[in-house]
Amino acid sequence: MHSYLDFEKPLAEIEGKAEELRALARGEDGIEVEREAEALDQKARALLASLYKDLSPWRKCQVARHPARPHCKDYISALFTEFTPLAGDRGFSDDAAVMGGLARFNDRPVVVLGHEKGHDTASRLDRNFGMARPEGYRKAVRLMDMADRFGLPVVTLVDTPGAYPGKGAEERGQSEAIARATEKCLSIGVPLVSVVIGEGGSGGAVGIAAGNRVAMLEHSVYSVISPEGCASILWKDAGKMREAAEALRLTAQDLLTLGVVDRVIPEPMGGAQRDPAAAMANVGTAIQAMLDELSGQDRKALVAGRRKKFLEMGRNALPEPSSFIPAHFTQGRDRG
Template sequence: MTYLDFEKPLADIEGKAEELRAMARKGEGAVDVEKEAAALDKKAGDMLRDLYKSLDPWRKTLVARHPDRPHCGAYIDALFTEYTPLAGDRTFGDDHAVMGGLARFHDAPCVVIGHEKGNDTKSRLTHNFGMARPEGYRKAIRLMDMAHRFGLPVITLVDTPGAYPGKGAEERGQSEAIARCTQKCLEIGVPLVSVIIGEGGSGGAVAFATANRIAMLEHSIYSVISPEGCASILWKDSERMRDAAEALRLTAQDLHKLGVIDRIIGEPMGGAQRDPVAAITATGKEIAAMLSDLKGKKPAELIRDRRQKFLNMGSSALV
């Protein structure tokens, strides 16, 4: 288990409890040691609840970025069957930061698309830490076109710090690809539901989350820019990221109040990283509920619903 900075006191207690259990396994004062370990477990549980019941926006940002949180591939493996990945944008190449293809959800055919960050150093480099290049967004457009053609619902899983800002990506039309992917979300006449499972950063996230229904995991974030980037621009000081996180209103709770998202998915105590199976199961239930809300709606109605959702956000912001 990887511990965040604010979890260090918890790490000490849980570490001591594990040391005591190791002693018990060796037969060193088993009864007394087990009692002490149980007392430490209780203390750790109380501390975990206290830490997570009132996380500030910056700490939620850290939890959303936790390296042990389940990523897109884990959700696809657990929730979808007959997943057939499709690669390439038929223009330049394949982008491993975006994964997607045909699958079945609750035995019904669908298209699933998501950002994949990777789970270790090698896979994170392969997936570019979830930062998509233009070909990733063009691959998503290709998949959404296919879903529209065959009448399949689209499910997107968002987890990206933002689109890749490299020179090559800009040369290949990064902003245009993001804009067209966002436009495609608004055009397809099939149900489109999105879940922010970790970070929802900038236009790179909006390009997948311009959906009929949007849900966020309890400790995920969704913002127009990272707190560090915002602090650098506004105050010329990236160390003021805590102030920026407060100002951005990037938590699921704030965004639900503002009407930007529709649902908040509860996470296990201590975050999705402590019990990935429970987090993924809860997400699957919410995806099913969102698709059920849209069942039976005609293509024109789905498009109108989606467009009006985002027009309403703009109107609310002006009030």
């Protein structure tokens, strides 16, 4: 049974009707009822293709947040073997919002880590909905240090609304921990490839995504702030999140144009949540391709290439000033 987003309600009605018909497909009229159900299936497929043909940025946000999308733990189970989880930051505690460890990818030893949101109420609470605390980023630094020491490529899977903004996290140095993690990403002498599999929220995402190669799933998003947060600041109204999503240029397609990411990974029709196995296979293919592109590069070249990538990001594709920025935001400012 699918979980439907708001804009998928017409699709839910058609697919629900087809299921009802199949439940009634017994007796003498069973064949005829099945034909009607198949006709509804065809109509549903056409509507699904139409809905996903040109999703607005806000609808992509909704798809990226879909609770049924495969998460970090699913990707590790599907794509990596001999996974040995490692816990703790060796300073305060373990943060379940960031998981990682040693593994093999296509029989190649790697370190894999990422944000984990959880699948049900209990696991989401345990994982803090994928919002990492300082100890999560310090654990990521520890794992990247280990990878650097043993010459292991690093694969990161990004899926977070943002770093946890709670009082305790701030007291334990949240901003410093994210900065250290970002610095570590930029300085290790091994290949680092990152994939945004859902939400890439602000510094909480960048802390493990400053890689040699960065990819995004087709319907994932990556931005400096959530549309709701942006709307609250610019318009003083979180309800303008649709306008904010347009202005933020947060889609994979926009960010590929801006040079923020290197490739967009296709998703099955209807999003990764409709066919997780196919989506995860596509991600695996992209990870292998990115690692192949980096093979043979020495430590100096990997570090230099990574830093050059981020310094030049967006330089050749700067967007026009957004018409979405409200007038009151610039009124009264010194223009001299």
